[in-house]
Amino acid sequence: MWTYEKKLQYPVKITNPDPKTAQIIISQLGGADGELAASMRYLHQRYAMPNKQVAGLLTDIGTEELAHLEIIAAIIHQLTRNLKEEDIAGTPFATYFVDHTLGIYPISAAGVPFDMKYVGVKGDVIADLNEDLAAEQKARVTYDNILRLVDDPDVKDPIKFLRERELVHYQRFSDALRVTQDTLNAKNFYAFNPAFDRRNGKQG
Protein backbone atom coordinates (compact mmCIF):
# COMPACT_ATOMS: atom_id res chain seq x y z
CA MET A 1 0.00 0.00 0.00
CA TRP A 2 1.05 3.60 -0.30
CA THR A 3 2.13 6.15 2.27
CA TYR A 4 2.04 9.82 1.40
CA GLU A 5 4.80 12.12 2.53
CA LYS A 6 3.97 15.79 2.69
CA LYS A 7 6.94 16.91 0.63
CA LEU A 8 7.93 17.11 -3.02
CA GLN A 9 10.73 14.86 -4.22
CA TYR A 10 12.37 18.00 -5.68
CA PRO A 11 11.49 21.57 -4.66
CA VAL A 12 9.48 23.74 -7.04
CA LYS A 13 9.54 27.49 -6.54
CA ILE A 14 8.27 29.47 -9.51
CA THR A 15 8.10 33.20 -8.95
CA ASN A 16 6.58 34.33 -12.23
CA PRO A 17 3.25 32.80 -13.27
CA ASP A 18 2.93 32.05 -16.99
CA PRO A 19 -0.10 30.19 -18.33
CA LYS A 20 1.48 29.68 -21.77
CA THR A 21 4.24 27.56 -20.22
CA ALA A 22 1.68 25.67 -18.15
CA GLN A 23 -0.17 24.79 -21.34
CA ILE A 24 3.01 23.11 -22.69
CA ILE A 25 4.08 21.32 -19.54
CA ILE A 26 0.68 19.78 -18.89
CA SER A 27 1.57 17.10 -21.46
CA GLN A 28 3.82 15.54 -18.86
CA LEU A 29 0.78 15.19 -16.63
CA GLY A 30 -1.81 13.67 -18.93
CA GLY A 31 -0.03 13.02 -22.20
CA ALA A 32 0.85 9.67 -23.75
CA ASP A 33 4.41 9.78 -22.41
CA GLY A 34 3.69 11.61 -19.19
CA GLU A 35 4.12 10.67 -15.57
CA LEU A 36 0.58 9.39 -15.08
CA ALA A 37 1.01 6.98 -17.99
CA ALA A 38 4.38 5.90 -16.61
CA SER A 39 3.14 5.25 -13.09
CA MET A 40 0.06 3.35 -14.27
CA ARG A 41 2.21 1.30 -16.62
CA TYR A 42 4.80 0.25 -14.06
CA LEU A 43 2.41 -0.27 -11.17
CA HIS A 44 0.20 -2.54 -13.26
CA GLN A 45 2.95 -4.50 -14.99
CA ARG A 46 4.43 -5.59 -11.68
CA TYR A 47 1.63 -8.05 -10.82
CA ALA A 48 2.56 -10.52 -13.55
CA MET A 49 6.30 -10.35 -12.96
CA PRO A 50 7.60 -13.68 -11.63
CA ASN A 51 11.02 -12.26 -10.75
CA LYS A 52 10.80 -10.48 -7.39
CA GLN A 53 13.64 -8.11 -8.22
CA VAL A 54 11.88 -6.88 -11.33
CA ALA A 55 8.55 -6.61 -9.51
CA GLY A 56 10.28 -4.63 -6.75
CA LEU A 57 11.90 -2.33 -9.28
CA LEU A 58 8.56 -1.70 -11.00
CA THR A 59 6.96 -0.92 -7.63
CA ASP A 60 9.71 1.53 -6.66
CA ILE A 61 9.92 3.29 -10.00
CA GLY A 62 6.11 3.39 -10.32
CA THR A 63 5.88 5.03 -6.92
CA GLU A 64 8.55 7.52 -7.89
CA GLU A 65 6.57 8.39 -11.02
CA LEU A 66 3.58 9.24 -8.82
CA ALA A 67 5.91 11.63 -6.99
CA HIS A 68 6.92 13.11 -10.34
CA LEU A 69 3.25 13.52 -11.20
CA GLU A 70 2.97 15.64 -8.08
CA ILE A 71 5.97 17.75 -9.13
CA ILE A 72 4.43 18.44 -12.54
CA ALA A 73 1.15 19.37 -10.88
CA ALA A 74 3.04 21.70 -8.54
CA ILE A 75 4.74 23.36 -11.52
CA ILE A 76 1.42 23.93 -13.27
CA HIS A 77 -0.23 25.09 -10.04
CA GLN A 78 2.48 27.67 -9.45
CA LEU A 79 2.50 28.81 -13.08
CA THR A 80 -1.21 29.58 -12.90
CA ARG A 81 -1.23 31.57 -9.66
CA ASN A 82 -2.59 35.10 -9.38
CA LEU A 83 -3.87 35.26 -12.94
CA LYS A 84 -6.19 37.93 -14.20
CA GLU A 85 -8.63 37.32 -17.03
CA GLU A 86 -6.55 39.36 -19.48
CA ASP A 87 -3.58 37.06 -18.78
CA ILE A 88 -5.65 34.10 -19.94
CA ALA A 89 -7.84 35.37 -22.77
CA GLY A 90 -6.25 34.97 -26.18
CA THR A 91 -3.61 32.49 -24.99
CA PRO A 92 -3.67 28.73 -25.66
CA PHE A 93 -4.43 28.30 -21.94
CA ALA A 94 -7.88 29.82 -22.44
CA THR A 95 -9.29 26.57 -23.85
CA TYR A 96 -8.11 24.67 -20.77
CA PHE A 97 -9.34 27.37 -18.42
CA VAL A 98 -12.87 27.38 -19.78
CA ASP A 99 -13.37 23.70 -18.82
CA HIS A 100 -11.15 23.37 -15.76
CA THR A 101 -10.52 26.90 -14.42
CA LEU A 102 -7.33 26.47 -12.37
CA GLY A 103 -7.97 22.84 -11.52
CA ILE A 104 -5.22 20.37 -12.42
CA TYR A 105 -6.64 17.93 -14.98
CA PRO A 106 -4.52 15.26 -16.70
CA ILE A 107 -4.64 16.25 -20.34
CA SER A 108 -2.13 16.61 -23.14
CA ALA A 109 -0.92 19.95 -24.47
CA ALA A 110 -3.11 19.33 -27.51
CA GLY A 111 -6.19 18.96 -25.30
CA VAL A 112 -6.60 15.15 -25.29
CA PRO A 113 -7.52 13.83 -21.84
CA PHE A 114 -5.46 11.02 -20.37
CA ASP A 115 -6.32 7.60 -21.72
CA MET A 116 -5.34 4.17 -20.44
CA LYS A 117 -4.83 3.17 -24.08
CA TYR A 118 -1.41 4.85 -23.73
CA VAL A 119 -0.42 2.10 -21.30
CA GLY A 120 0.63 -1.40 -22.34
CA VAL A 121 0.53 -4.34 -19.95
CA LYS A 122 1.28 -7.40 -22.03
CA GLY A 123 1.89 -9.94 -19.27
CA ASP A 124 5.20 -10.99 -20.80
CA VAL A 125 8.41 -10.02 -19.06
CA ILE A 126 10.46 -9.18 -22.14
CA ALA A 127 7.64 -7.31 -23.88
CA ASP A 128 6.79 -5.29 -20.79
CA LEU A 129 10.39 -4.34 -20.00
CA ASN A 130 11.00 -3.25 -23.57
CA GLU A 131 7.85 -1.12 -23.40
CA ASP A 132 9.24 0.47 -20.25
CA LEU A 133 12.57 1.25 -21.91
CA ALA A 134 10.77 2.93 -24.79
CA ALA A 135 8.50 4.82 -22.40
CA GLU A 136 11.44 6.31 -20.53
CA GLN A 137 13.05 7.47 -23.75
CA LYS A 138 9.81 9.03 -24.97
CA ALA A 139 9.43 10.84 -21.66
CA ARG A 140 13.01 12.08 -21.96
CA VAL A 141 12.30 13.45 -25.45
CA THR A 142 9.19 15.22 -24.17
CA TYR A 143 11.28 16.88 -21.48
CA ASP A 144 13.87 17.86 -24.08
CA ASN A 145 11.11 19.49 -26.11
CA ILE A 146 9.82 21.32 -23.05
CA LEU A 147 13.30 22.64 -22.34
CA ARG A 148 13.52 23.97 -25.89
CA LEU A 149 10.31 25.91 -25.47
CA VAL A 150 10.69 27.26 -21.96
CA ASP A 151 12.90 30.15 -20.80
CA ASP A 152 12.25 30.62 -17.10
CA PRO A 153 15.10 29.11 -15.01
CA ASP A 154 12.71 28.47 -12.10
CA VAL A 155 10.76 26.16 -14.41
CA LYS A 156 13.76 24.61 -16.13
CA ASP A 157 15.30 23.53 -12.83
CA PRO A 158 12.75 20.86 -11.82
CA ILE A 159 12.26 19.88 -15.48
CA LYS A 160 15.96 19.15 -15.80
CA PHE A 161 15.80 17.06 -12.63
CA LEU A 162 12.88 15.06 -14.00
CA ARG A 163 14.64 14.57 -17.33
CA GLU A 164 17.69 13.15 -15.57
CA ARG A 165 15.48 10.77 -13.60
CA GLU A 166 14.08 9.36 -16.85
CA LEU A 167 17.60 8.54 -17.96
CA VAL A 168 18.35 6.80 -14.67
CA HIS A 169 15.13 4.80 -14.91
CA TYR A 170 16.14 3.74 -18.39
CA GLN A 171 19.40 2.37 -16.98
CA ARG A 172 17.53 0.54 -14.23
CA PHE A 173 15.15 -1.10 -16.69
CA SER A 174 18.13 -2.18 -18.80
CA ASP A 175 19.51 -3.86 -15.69
CA ALA A 176 16.15 -5.56 -15.11
CA LEU A 177 16.08 -6.85 -18.68
CA ARG A 178 19.58 -8.24 -18.31
CA VAL A 179 18.71 -9.88 -14.98
CA THR A 180 15.68 -11.48 -16.62
CA GLN A 181 17.61 -12.74 -19.62
CA ASP A 182 20.20 -14.30 -17.32
CA THR A 183 17.50 -16.60 -15.98
CA LEU A 184 16.19 -17.62 -19.39
CA ASN A 185 17.50 -20.16 -21.86
CA ALA A 186 20.43 -18.48 -23.57
CA LYS A 187 19.68 -20.30 -26.80
CA ASN A 188 16.12 -19.06 -26.98
CA PHE A 189 14.76 -16.28 -24.80
CA TYR A 190 11.27 -16.85 -26.10
CA ALA A 191 11.00 -20.59 -25.44
CA PHE A 192 8.29 -19.86 -22.89
CA ASN A 193 6.63 -16.92 -21.19
CA PRO A 194 7.96 -16.87 -17.62
CA ALA A 195 4.93 -14.89 -16.50
CA PHE A 196 2.54 -17.60 -17.64
CA ASP A 197 3.96 -20.99 -18.45
CA ARG A 198 5.68 -21.60 -15.12
CA ARG A 199 2.42 -21.03 -13.29
CA ASN A 200 0.79 -23.86 -15.19
CA GLY A 201 2.41 -26.33 -12.83
CA LYS A 202 5.44 -27.02 -15.01
CA GLN A 203 7.71 -25.72 -12.27
CA GLY A 204 7.12 -24.25 -8.80
Next chain:
Amino acid sequence: MNNRSYNDTWGASHGHRNGWLEDASRHNPSMNRGLSSWGQSRINRSINNGNRHSHSAYEREDMSSYRRRGTPVPSNTRSGSSCPLCSRSAVREENSPCGCGCRQSNQGNGDCQKLMEQIQAVDFALCEVILYLDAYPDSCEALDTYHKLLCRRRTLQEQYEEACGPITATGNRSTTRWDWVSKPNPWEYTAN
Protein backbone atom coordinates in the same frame (compact mmCIF):
# COMPACT_ATOMS: atom_id res chain seq x y z
CA MET B 1 15.58 30.45 -29.47
CA ASN B 2 17.50 28.71 -32.24
CA ASN B 3 20.89 29.81 -31.04
CA ARG B 4 20.88 28.14 -27.66
CA SER B 5 24.06 26.31 -26.78
CA TYR B 6 23.94 22.85 -25.25
CA ASN B 7 24.78 24.22 -21.85
CA ASP B 8 22.01 26.78 -21.90
CA THR B 9 19.36 24.20 -22.52
CA TRP B 10 20.64 21.06 -20.88
CA GLY B 11 23.68 22.12 -18.93
CA ALA B 12 24.26 23.00 -15.31
CA SER B 13 21.58 24.73 -13.29
CA HIS B 14 21.38 28.47 -13.64
CA GLY B 15 21.92 29.17 -10.01
CA HIS B 16 19.03 27.49 -8.32
CA ARG B 17 19.52 24.48 -6.08
CA ASN B 18 23.09 24.12 -7.26
CA GLY B 19 23.87 21.21 -5.06
CA TRP B 20 21.42 18.92 -6.84
CA LEU B 21 22.38 18.59 -10.46
CA GLU B 22 26.00 17.73 -10.92
CA ASP B 23 27.97 17.85 -14.09
CA ALA B 24 27.12 14.54 -15.73
CA SER B 25 30.68 13.91 -16.78
CA ARG B 26 32.02 13.81 -13.26
CA HIS B 27 33.03 10.24 -12.57
CA ASN B 28 33.10 8.55 -9.22
CA PRO B 29 35.09 5.31 -9.38
CA SER B 30 34.02 3.84 -6.08
CA MET B 31 30.45 2.83 -6.89
CA ASN B 32 29.89 3.55 -10.52
CA ARG B 33 27.97 0.50 -11.64
CA GLY B 34 24.64 1.91 -12.72
CA LEU B 35 24.47 4.78 -10.24
CA SER B 36 24.38 8.14 -11.92
CA SER B 37 27.43 10.22 -11.06
CA TRP B 38 25.36 12.91 -9.38
CA GLY B 39 23.35 10.31 -7.53
CA GLN B 40 26.64 9.07 -6.13
CA SER B 41 27.82 12.56 -5.25
CA ARG B 42 24.48 13.28 -3.60
CA ILE B 43 24.87 10.11 -1.52
CA ASN B 44 28.39 11.10 -0.51
CA ARG B 45 27.27 14.56 0.43
CA SER B 46 24.43 13.26 2.57
CA ILE B 47 26.69 10.85 4.41
CA ASN B 48 29.39 13.45 4.88
CA ASN B 49 27.03 16.15 6.04
CA GLY B 50 25.60 13.78 8.59
CA ASN B 51 28.98 12.80 9.93
CA ARG B 52 30.41 16.27 9.78
CA HIS B 53 33.65 15.37 8.06
CA SER B 54 34.64 14.23 4.62
CA HIS B 55 37.36 12.46 2.70
CA SER B 56 39.59 14.75 0.70
CA ALA B 57 38.15 13.94 -2.70
CA TYR B 58 34.63 14.73 -1.65
CA GLU B 59 35.62 17.64 0.57
CA ARG B 60 36.37 19.90 -2.39
CA GLU B 61 32.95 19.15 -3.78
CA ASP B 62 31.25 19.87 -0.49
CA MET B 63 33.10 23.13 0.05
CA SER B 64 32.28 24.47 -3.38
CA SER B 65 28.61 23.65 -2.99
CA TYR B 66 28.50 25.58 0.28
CA ARG B 67 30.22 28.54 -1.35
CA ARG B 68 27.86 28.45 -4.31
CA ARG B 69 24.83 28.40 -2.09
CA GLY B 70 26.16 31.17 0.10
CA THR B 71 25.59 29.19 3.29
CA PRO B 72 28.37 29.15 5.90
CA VAL B 73 30.82 26.27 5.75
CA PRO B 74 30.36 24.08 8.83
CA SER B 75 33.22 24.76 11.19
CA ASN B 76 33.85 21.16 12.17
CA THR B 77 33.99 19.77 8.65
CA ARG B 78 37.73 19.20 8.62
CA SER B 79 37.76 16.93 11.62
CA GLY B 80 41.06 15.23 12.37
CA SER B 81 39.49 12.69 14.63
CA SER B 82 37.46 10.72 12.11
CA CYS B 83 38.28 7.54 10.29
CA PRO B 84 39.29 8.42 6.72
CA LEU B 85 37.81 5.24 5.31
CA CYS B 86 34.45 4.64 6.96
CA SER B 87 33.57 8.31 7.48
CA ARG B 88 32.49 7.66 11.04
CA SER B 89 33.43 9.81 13.99
CA ALA B 90 36.16 8.39 16.23
CA VAL B 91 33.94 9.21 19.20
CA ARG B 92 30.92 6.95 19.45
CA GLU B 93 27.88 8.68 20.82
CA GLU B 94 26.13 6.33 23.19
CA ASN B 95 22.83 8.14 22.98
CA SER B 96 22.63 8.17 19.22
CA PRO B 97 18.95 7.41 18.52
CA CYS B 98 19.60 4.77 15.93
CA GLY B 99 22.49 3.17 17.78
CA CYS B 100 24.94 3.14 14.91
CA GLY B 101 27.28 5.64 16.55
CA CYS B 102 27.25 8.18 13.74
CA ARG B 103 27.73 11.72 14.93
CA GLN B 104 24.55 13.76 15.11
CA SER B 105 24.25 16.70 12.80
CA ASN B 106 23.96 19.98 14.64
CA GLN B 107 22.36 21.73 11.70
CA GLY B 108 18.89 21.29 13.16
CA ASN B 109 18.53 24.92 14.16
CA GLY B 110 14.78 25.02 13.66
CA ASP B 111 14.94 26.40 10.15
CA CYS B 112 12.16 24.31 8.66
CA GLN B 113 12.84 24.99 5.04
CA LYS B 114 16.51 24.10 5.40
CA LEU B 115 15.63 20.91 7.27
CA MET B 116 13.14 19.98 4.59
CA GLU B 117 15.75 20.54 1.90
CA GLN B 118 18.13 18.22 3.74
CA ILE B 119 15.42 15.59 4.03
CA GLN B 120 14.69 15.90 0.31
CA ALA B 121 18.39 15.46 -0.40
CA VAL B 122 18.75 12.35 1.78
CA ASP B 123 15.55 10.88 0.42
CA PHE B 124 16.77 11.37 -3.10
CA ALA B 125 20.04 9.62 -2.29
CA LEU B 126 18.03 6.83 -0.64
CA CYS B 127 15.84 6.56 -3.73
CA GLU B 128 18.93 6.10 -5.90
CA VAL B 129 20.44 3.43 -3.65
CA ILE B 130 17.11 1.61 -3.38
CA LEU B 131 16.75 1.39 -7.16
CA TYR B 132 20.35 0.23 -7.35
CA LEU B 133 19.73 -2.48 -4.75
CA ASP B 134 16.65 -3.67 -6.66
CA ALA B 135 18.93 -4.44 -9.57
CA TYR B 136 21.98 -5.54 -7.53
CA PRO B 137 20.66 -6.93 -4.24
CA ASP B 138 23.97 -8.58 -3.38
CA SER B 139 25.96 -5.38 -3.23
CA CYS B 140 27.27 -5.03 0.32
CA GLU B 141 28.58 -1.57 -0.41
CA ALA B 142 25.16 -0.37 -1.51
CA LEU B 143 23.48 -1.91 1.53
CA ASP B 144 26.00 -0.21 3.77
CA THR B 145 25.31 3.12 2.11
CA TYR B 146 21.58 2.47 2.45
CA HIS B 147 21.88 2.05 6.21
CA LYS B 148 24.05 5.12 6.66
CA LEU B 149 21.51 7.18 4.75
CA LEU B 150 18.62 5.66 6.68
CA CYS B 151 20.27 6.58 9.96
CA ARG B 152 20.72 10.15 8.80
CA ARG B 153 17.18 10.25 7.51
CA ARG B 154 15.71 9.11 10.82
CA THR B 155 17.61 11.84 12.65
CA LEU B 156 16.42 14.52 10.25
CA GLN B 157 12.84 13.27 10.32
CA GLU B 158 12.80 13.39 14.12
CA GLN B 159 14.17 16.91 14.14
CA TYR B 160 11.70 18.05 11.52
CA GLU B 161 8.66 16.47 13.10
CA GLU B 162 9.55 17.88 16.53
CA ALA B 163 10.07 21.41 15.27
CA CYS B 164 8.01 21.84 12.11
CA GLY B 165 5.19 19.36 11.72
CA PRO B 166 4.43 15.87 10.46
CA ILE B 167 5.77 14.45 7.21
CA THR B 168 3.34 11.52 7.18
CA ALA B 169 -0.14 11.27 8.62
CA THR B 170 1.23 9.02 11.36
CA GLY B 171 3.79 11.62 12.40
CA ASN B 172 1.53 14.08 14.19
CA ARG B 173 3.35 14.73 17.50
CA SER B 174 0.82 16.99 19.16
CA THR B 175 -1.97 15.49 21.23
CA THR B 176 -3.89 18.75 21.11
CA ARG B 177 -3.54 19.89 17.49
CA TRP B 178 -3.99 18.13 14.14
CA ASP B 179 -0.94 19.62 12.41
CA TRP B 180 -1.21 17.35 9.39
CA VAL B 181 -3.54 19.81 7.66
CA SER B 182 -2.24 23.05 9.10
CA LYS B 183 0.91 23.78 7.08
CA PRO B 184 0.81 24.67 3.38
CA ASN B 185 0.70 21.77 0.98
CA PRO B 186 3.96 20.84 -0.78
CA TRP B 187 2.78 22.02 -4.22
CA GLU B 188 2.25 25.60 -3.04
CA TYR B 189 4.72 28.42 -3.65
CA THR B 190 5.04 29.21 0.07
CA ALA B 191 5.95 25.64 0.96
CA ASN B 192 9.12 25.54 -1.14
